[in-house]
Amino acid sequence: MDKMIPVDRLARPEDHVLVPAERLRHARMEQGMSALGAMPYEDDFLKARMHGICAGEYQAMEAAGRTLFDFPDAPWEFQLDMARQVWDESRHAEIYTKLLEYAGSFYGEFPESEVLWSCTQAADPAARVAGINRGLEGLACDVFEQLIRLAQVMGDKVIERSIDYVLADEITHVRMGSKWMRKLCEGDPERLQRAQEFQDSIDTLFSFGGNRPRQEDVAQVKQKMNGLEFEFDARVTIAREARLQAGFTEEEIERLVKGMAKSVAY
Amino acid sequence: MPDLGDRGNVNGPQPIGKVIEPPAEMFNAAARFMQALINGDTLAALAMTHEQARDQVAAIADSIKAGAYNKTEFFGKARVVKHYFVKARLIGAGPTPAVVQIRMGVEDDGAWKVREAVNLTGVKSGWTK
Numbered sequence: 001m002d003k004m005i006p007v008d009r010l011a012r013p014e015d016h017v018l019v020p021a022e023r024l025r026h027a028r029m030e031q032g033m034s035a036l037g038a039m040p041y042e043d044d045f046l047k048a049r050m051h052g053i054c055a056g057e058y059q060a061m062e063a064a065g066r067t068l069f070d071f072p073d074a075p076w077e078f079q080l081d082m083a084r085q086v087w088d089e090s091r092h093a094e095i096y097t098k099l100l101e102y103a104g105s106f107y108g109e110f111p112e113s114e115v116l117w118s119c120t121q122a123a124d125p126a127a128r129v130a131g132i133n134r135g136l137e138g139l140a141c142d143v144f145e146q147l148i149r150l151a152q153v154m155g156d157k158v159i160e161r162s163i164d165y166v167l168a169d170e171i172t173h174v175r176m177g178s179k180w181m182r183k184l185c186e187g188d189p190e191r192l193q194r195a196q197e198f199q200d201s202i203d204t205l206f207s208f209g210g211n212r213p214r215q216e217d218v219a220q221v222k223q224k225m226n227g228l229e230f231e232f233d234a235r236v237t238i239a240r241e242a243r244l245q246a247g248f249t250e251e252e253i254e255r256l257v258k259g260m261a262k263s264v265a266y
Numbered sequence: 267m268p269d270l271g272d273r274g275n276v277n278g279p280q281p282i283g284k285v286i287e288p289p290a291e292m293f294n295a296a297a298r299f300m301q302a303l304i305n306g307d308t309l310a311a312l313a314m315t316h317e318q319a320r321d322q323v324a325a326i327a328d329s330i331k332a333g334a335y336n337k338t339e340f341f342g343k344a345r346v347v348k349h350y351f352v353k354a355r356l357i358g359a360g361p362t363p364a365v366v367q368i369r370m371g372v373e374d375d376g377a378w379k380v381r382e383a384v385n386l387t388g389v390k391s392g393w394t395k
Contacts, residue, residue, distance in 0.1 A: 008391035017344035017351040017367070018391035023382065027346040027369060030381065044347065047283065104283025111344040111351055156282070226282050 007114035010062055021113040040150070040233050041221050047105040053143060054096035055112040056136075061089035063120035063132055071125040078125065078184070081176050085133075088169045095162050102158060119202045126184040126191055127198040133177020135202030138256075140170045141246060145239030153230050167242060174246035203256060214238055214257060288343060288350050292370050295378035296352050297338060299368065304356055306332025315380045316371070322383040326366060329385060334358045348372065349381065362387070 008018055025035040033039075038048030064085040071078075097107050119136055122128045144167040151160035181199075185192035213235065220231040243253050295314065302310035308327040315323045335358035342353030349371040356364040365386040370378045 008389075015342035015353070017342055017353060019344075019351065023369075024346060027349050027371075027381075030371065031347045031349060033347055042347075102280050102282060104281040104285050106285065109285075109345060111346060158280075 005066070007117040010059070010117065012112070013108065016108045017111040019111040019113055021115040024111060024113050039235065040146075041223055043224070045223075046150070046225060047100070047103050048110055049143070049147065050096055050099055050103060051105060051107070051110045053140070053147075054093065054100055054107055056116045056140070057089055057093040057096050059116045059120075060132070060136065061086055061093055063117065064089055066120065067125065067128050067132070070128075074125050074184075078180055081180065085173055085176070088173070092166045092169065095166055099159060099162055115205075119205065122198050124191065124195065126181050126195040129177040129184075130181045130195040130199040131202050133173050134181065135199045135206075137170045137173040137177065138203075138243060138246065138248065139206050141167065141174065141242040142236060142239045144170065145242050146233060146237055150232060153232055154225060154228055171242060171246040174243075174248070178247050214240065286345065288345070292350055292372070292378050293340065293352075296340070296354065296368065296370055299380055300338040300354050300356060300366065303327055303330050303364075303366065304332075304335045304338065306330070311380075314378075315383075316373075319380050319382050323380060326383055326385045329387075330356065330364055334360060335364060339363075342367075353386070 012018065028037075029035050033042070037052060038045045042048070064082050068079055068082040068086065100106055100109070116136060120128065120132050122131055144163050148160055148163050148167065151157075151163065181192070181195050185195060215233070215237040218237050219234040221234045223230060223232050238253060238257055240253055244250070299311055299314045302308075302314070303326065306327075308324065311323055311327050312320055335356035337357045339355045339357055340352060341355060342351075344351045346369075349369055351367060351369050353365065353367045356366065365388075367384045367386050368380045369382045371381045372378050
């Protein structure tokens with residue numbers, strides 16, 4: 001069995017549409033929309049954002065499973081943590097699949113891209129957990145925190161509580177990543193640096209060209225959702241509190257905010 | 267997707283939004299496009315193609331042998347705002363159907379046109395075999 005597998009070998013129903021992220025960006029730009037994915041001011045934001053997360057949960061489940069398989073010589077406790085993460089992500093995938101139905105959507109309504117899976121393809125377990133657990137799960141903290149606030153504004157307890165439940169796990173996954181990145185790199189500063197660089201590359205990829213500010217700095221715009229009219233963030237924001245709980249330092253969070261403007265991803 | 271359980275224990279009306287169904291005109295246009303490929307009528311297929319996808323469609327039309335297929339079966343769709351990705355099988359007497367994925371977008375004049383096209387025959391997606 002190959003250790004590094006391409007994204008389209010992930011098991012998906014044949015009616016699902018798998019499309020390279022670049023083509024999704026083109027499809028959006030041709031319609032005059034931001035290339036960065038559904039923005040909070042779009043009619044479809046809730047469905048599209050939850051769909052992206054749902055696909056991400058499936059890919060995160062698959063990624064943790066691959067990590068478990070790819071590194072059989074890693075410490076037993078590491079393997080136990082990865083197995084636990086597979087189980088967590090599978091519950092998250094179920095939760096988001098149900099939330100999509102709740103919102104009047106379904107898994108497969110939108111195309112799925114490779115962008116998250118491609119971030120998992122590191123040959124070193126230390127880089128793998130740095131990228132997935134600290135990079136991607138850190139991003140999940142940002143996105144989930146914003147959706148929870150959106151649900152609060154909408155007065156929707158189902159979405160608010162469901163995502164809060166998932167966010168609690170993601171915080172644990174980030175901590176897990178920090179622990180194993182340091183432990184696996186003990187006495188090997190070069191390996192630690194490579195792992196951190198892999199995480200940096202993922203943070204840069206998702207920095208959205210300087211479009212991810214602090215919550216207090218983001219512009220509020222009028223929105224309409226499910227018959228409600230309210231003001232909400234114009235962009236995805238950094239979830240400072242959740243990231244602090246997850247073990248990110250103030251310096252790391254600040255670096256993420258400042259680093260946003262340097263992104264070359266888009 | 268499998269049934270994920272009883273929703274009766276969740277408070278409030280649900281679902282809170284409606285599933286958006288693709289416009290029938292989009293599927294009609296996609297069906298006409300696929301029929302043009304089946305007929306080997308490249309000009310008709312290109313007439314339904316946006317400028318940016320002409321080379322892709324021409325290559326697919328070249329690869330499809332006229333008379334090899336007689337039926338279109340749509341088996342997948344996904345939406346990006348108001349554009350639709352559609353997956354179709356072209357079925358004929360032979361054992362292997364051709365598989366084509368297109369993205370349809372509506373133009374200013376209301377006509378649906380193909381804005382990108384990928385030949386998925388023998389492959390799972392646009393990435394690898």
